[in-house]
Amino acid sequence: IIHTPAKAAVSKPEIHHHRRKQKLSSLCKTPPSVVRTRNGRGYHRGMFLGEGGFARCFQMKDESGKIYAAKTVAKASIKNEKTKTKLLSEIKIHKSMSHPNIVKFVDCFEDDVNVYILLEICPNHSLMDLLKSRKFVSEPEVRFFMTQIIGAVRYLHGRMVVHRDLKLGNVFFDPEMNLKIGDFGLATVLNPPYNKRYTICGTPNYIAPEVLGGKKTGHSYEVDIWAIGIMMYAMLFGKPPFQAKDVQVIYERIKRNEYRFPSDSSVSEQAVDLINMLLKHNPKSRPSLDDILQHPWFTSGPFPSRITTDSLKGTPSNF
């Protein structure tokens, strides 16, 4: 997690790349071909899967041949207490999660140079990769994806966890094309009656206006509802609603709730109506997760019985 001059803990920008000072993940050396845990298990490193602001991810195979994703974090990048606390918090929160639409946490171990977080492998990439190759996603598919995402977020919020970094690049496909929410690097557990957090964090395009308000306003569960609205807009219209080259312009647009819908799009009015509800400036005016699923866009439109890997290549012919 890199600190920008504005002191925002900003996760890896997606779709539009902004210049960053230094990626902590660049400190991560390629792990050895075999990583041995303290209790003697051996994991064989496989191909590189991707990197975020903080970690690099590799395939790893256990002795029985089962394949996992290993998120590797260089110890050199976790020298200060704050970063250490954050990583431990990510591990603690992720470890306690068990839901079909959340990336499964398998194990955690270390060697001299890296900390390894072993996760369920999601070989079909993320929703962001799907959008990149497709440009737009059809309404029935978005309905299907949103239902799974909302199921996972309902589970998180029920356990008082706010994810705070929901974005297309953090929602992965498993081999069966079910969605799995990952990356708990910015997640936080709320302790009632103190249901607010004050740290400015997130990914520029997805940050809710109340997060930008910082100490004055505080933020809570509704930031995840906002991010669901950004994801829905991005899937249907091909880019996030507040997109701009300059991050400060993105923030200004978010604060003024300045977004438009392309006039040449065939997206339904019901979808537009739901997005407008999700992107309400006032967090209290946003719908609850149950309200979202009750919206006419969900209850009246076609809903695919399942999604196949064909969706990765193009709009399936029956949609």
Ligand code: ADP
């Ligand atoms: P960071 O905390 O540094 O942002 P991420 O959790 O986003 O790291 O992971 C970095 C990259 O690794 C992702 O963008 C993705 O390409 C890949 N990745 C992460 N988790 C998995 C997984 N479970 N299966 C496959 N690839 C993954």
